[in-house]
Amino acid sequence: MKKIIFSVAILSLFMTGCVNDEADFNDNKDKPYDVPSQTLLTNAEKALADQMTTPSVNSGPFRYLSQTWAATQYTDESRYFFITRKVSDVHWRVLYASVIGNLQSTKDAIAKEVKPSSQSQADFDRIQKNKTAIADILQLYTFQVLVDTFGNIPYSEAVTTGIVLPKYDDAATVYSSLITKLDATIASIDASTSSFSAGDVIYSGNMAKWKLFANSLKVKIGINLVDANPALAKSTIESAYTAGVITTNANNASFKYTTAAPNYSTLYANLVASGRNDFVPTSNIIDAMNTLADPRRDAYFTLYNGVYKGGVYGTANAYANFSHISAKIAAADFPALLFEATEVNFYLAEAAARGLSVGGTVETYYNNAIRASFENWGVAGVDAYLLTPGVAYATAPGTFKEKIGRQAWIGLFNRGFESWTTYRRLDYPVLVAPATASAAAEGVVPKRLTYPINEQTVNNANWTAASTAIGGDKLANKIFWDKL
Template sequence: MRKLLLPLLVFALVLGSCKDDLTSLNENPKGATDVPADPLFSNALVSLGTLNTSVDYNINMFKFMSQYWAATTYADESQYNLSGRSIPSNYWSEIYRDVLNDLKESSALVAENELIPDAQKTVMQAQIEVMQVMAYHQLVTVFGDIPYTEALDADNPSPAYDDDATIYSDLMSRLNAAISDLNSGSSGFSAAADVYYDGNVGAWVKFANSLKMRMAIQLSDANAGAAQTAIEAASPNAFQSTGEQLALQFQSAQPHTNPVWEDVISTGRNDFVAANTLIEMMNNNDDPRRWIHFTTVDTTSDGTDNPRFQGGLYGASNGYVDFSHIQGPLIQPSFEGILLGYDEVEFIRAEAAARGWNVSGTAQSHYNEAITADMNYWSEAAQSGGIWEQEPTAAQKEIDQGEITTYLTNNPYPVAGSLPDQLKAIAEQKWVGLYMQGLQAWTDWRRLDHPTWNFAENPGADTEDDIPTRFIYPVDEQNLNESNWEAAASAIGGDETSTLLFWDADYASSVN
C-alpha cells in the first residue's frame, strides 16, 4: 500500500495560506506577491483530498448518496434533503474557493517567477492544469452547467454559466495538453510541495491518464466514439498497480488527521452504521472484506444469536447498537484517502473491453484484476493496523489468494452474457471496490444504473423519493447571481435533483 508523507513544513505553509474566505474570490491573484506558489498548490491538493475523503455530511454527503452508510440520529442527508440544507453551497464553495482559486493564484505566481526555468514552469503549470481539470470535472459532474469561462474573475461577481457538455469537451482538451507537457522530461513542483507524489512527474503522467479514463468512460452513452478514442490512448499510460494510485496521506496528529477518523472516532458520536444496501450485497457474495470494514451484531432481526453483519435501513434513522459499525484501517487518523484508485482504472478497462474497444487484455482479466487488487489493498491495510471494535483474527485480516479465487468463482464475469449483463456485473463489483469514494460511486450508478439501490423512506424528499441525479444549485447563486442561475436552470431542464445531466442517458430502474 502506497504511503505518501506529508511534511509538517508543508502543512505549516498550507495553514499559513488558509486565510481564504468568500471575499478572497474578489482579490487580484497577482496581488499575492508575498505568498509563494508552492503552498498555494499544496493547499489546493490538501483541500481537494480532504474534501473527497471527508464524511462530514455538511460538505460531503456522497457516502450517503452512494448508500455505503446509513444514519442513526440524523437521517436528512440519506433522505436527500438538499433544499433544506446548505450542502450544495458548501461543496460548491469548497472547490471554487479552496481548490480552484488557490490553483489560479499558484499558476499566476509560477508564471511571474523569473527564477524558475521555463522547462520546469511548463511542468508545474501542467500539474496545476491537471488539478484544475479534476476539480472542474467534479463540479460539472455534480451540478451540470456551472460558471467556467467567467469563473474566478475578481471583476465579475456574477459569472455566466457554461454548458456542461461544452465544459467537458474543453476539460478533455486541457487534460490532453497537460499530459503532453508532463511528458517534457523536466521536473515540476518540489517533493515538499507535491503532497500526492513527492515530486515524481512520471507518477503525475499516470495519474493524468487515469483521470482521462475516468472522464472518458463517463461519456460512454453520450459520445461513445470520443470515449473510446480517449480510453484507447490513455490506458497504456495509466495506473498499472495499486502503488501508483492517487492518495493523500494524512498524519497521526491533529489538525492533519484523516477526516474519517475525526468524524467517526474523535467526535465520540455514533452517527453512522453500515447501510443495508451494501451489507446485503456483501453478505450475498460472502465478501471477505466485511471483516475488515465492519463489526458483527449478536442478535439479528429474526431472533437468532448467530453473529452476522447487518446494515441499517438506508434512508431511516437506525439504532446504533443494532447494526454493524464502521471499523478497521480507514478510521485510523493517519490512513490515506484515495482519490483515484488502480482498481477503478481496471474496472474501466474491463468495461472498455466489454464494449469492444481496443485495450490490452480481456474484460474478464481486468474484472478479476480489479477485484483482486482491491482485496489485496484492504488485506495489506488491515494487517498493518486498524481501529477495531471487534478485531478480526489474523486469518480474517489476510485475504489470501484462495479466498480471492473462491470469490471470483462465486461472482464470475459473465463472459457469455449480453453486454447489459456484463456491464451490470462490472457496475456491482466496482461499487463495492469504490467503497468510501462516494462521489465516483454515485456517478457510476447514475451512468450504469446498477447496483440496485433503495428509495429513501421520506415522503417529503425533493424528488418524491427518487434518488437524485444531480445537486441543486447553491442558494447563494439564486440570491446573488439570479439571472445567470435562471438561465442555467432553464438550459439544463430545471434546477431539480431529478434533472438528468448530458452524459446520463436515463433514470435507473434498479431501485427497490
C-alpha cells in the same frame, strides 16, 4: 501576490450582503500575499482530498447517495433533504474557492518564481512547466467533479479576473474542453525532470505518476461519455490507455494525512475526534457482501455479536445495534484516494465490454480491479473470491453493467462520489429511494445536486439560464452523460 476575483465561489466566502465589482475587491491591504506556490498547492490538494472523502452531512452526502452508509439520529441527508445545511453551497464553495482558486493562485505564484543562479534557463523552464501541469491537472479533475455533481457550471469565466457573476457553460462542452486541455497539459510534461521539491503531498512531484493520473482522468471522462458521445469516448479512452494509466496500486493518487490535528483525515474527524456516532454501514452493502462471503468485510466493518449487520438506509439507526465503520478507515492517518487502480481497472473493464481497444478483455480488467481492491485493503483470499459463482465474471448474474456495477460499488466503498457516479452511469446495483425521501427527489435516488442557494440569490440571471438549459434545477434531472 494578488488574488483573482474568483466568481461567486470566492464571494460566498467573504460577502456580507453586497457585491463589489472593483478589480481589487479581494485584495487584503493589511496582509502579505507572497505565499509560496508549494504551500498553495498543498492547501488545494488537502481541500480536494478532504471534500472528496468527508462523510460530513454538511458537505459530503455521497456515501448516502451510494447507499453504503446510514444515519443514526440525523437522517435528513440520507433522505435527500439537502437544503437545511446548504450541502450544495459547501461542496461548490470548497471546490471552486479552496481547490480551483488555490490552484489558480499556485499557477500565479509559479509564474513569479525566480530562476536560481545555479540552474540553467532550460532546466528552470522545464521544471516550471511541470509545476504548472500539476496545478492544471488538479483543476481539470475538480471541474469534472463539479460537472458530475451539478451539470452545467461556471467554467470559461470561473477564473477570469474582473468577472464577478460568471455564466454557466454547457456541461458537454466543458467535458470536451477538459479533454482538449488534458491533452495539451500532458504534452507539456517532461517526466525526465523534476517539479515541486516540496508541497505535492500526492506524488511528491513525480511527473511520470502525474502523467498517469492525467491519462486516467481522460479514461474517467471518456467512460462517462460512452452513451452521450461514443466517438469522442472511444478516441479519448483509447489514446489515454495507449499513453499509460493507473492500473497498479503503486501509482494510486493518495493524499497522506498525519495523526496530528489539523492534518488528520476528515474521516477520523467525523468518526472519532467529533465524539459523535452519527453513521453505521447500511444493510444494502453488508447484505450484498455477506451473500458473497466477501473477505473485505473485516477491512470495511466491525462485527456486531459475531456477524456483520447493517443499518436500514434512510431511517434512524441505534448505533449500538449494528456493525460500525472499521478502525482501519477511521484511523487518523488513513489516506484519501483521488484515483486508484481498482477504479481505473473497472473503467477499462467497461470499455472492453463496449468493444473499445484497451489491451485486454472485460474479464481480465474486472479481475484486475478486484485484485487491486484486495491488495489495497491488505486483504487475503482474492483467488478464492474470484472463483465464487456470484463473483466470477463468467457466472455472476446479469449484463456487464450489472457485474461491473455490483463489484465497483463494493470496491469503491470508501469512494462515495465515484461510487455514486458509477451507479448513475451503469444503473447497478439497483438503489431505491427510501419511502420517507424528500419530495424534491421525485421518488428516485438523486441524479445530481441542485445548485447552491447562494447562486440563486447572487447570480440569479445565470442560475436561471443554467437551470432552464438542464430542464430545471432538480435532484431528479440527469447529468448530460446519464442517458439510460
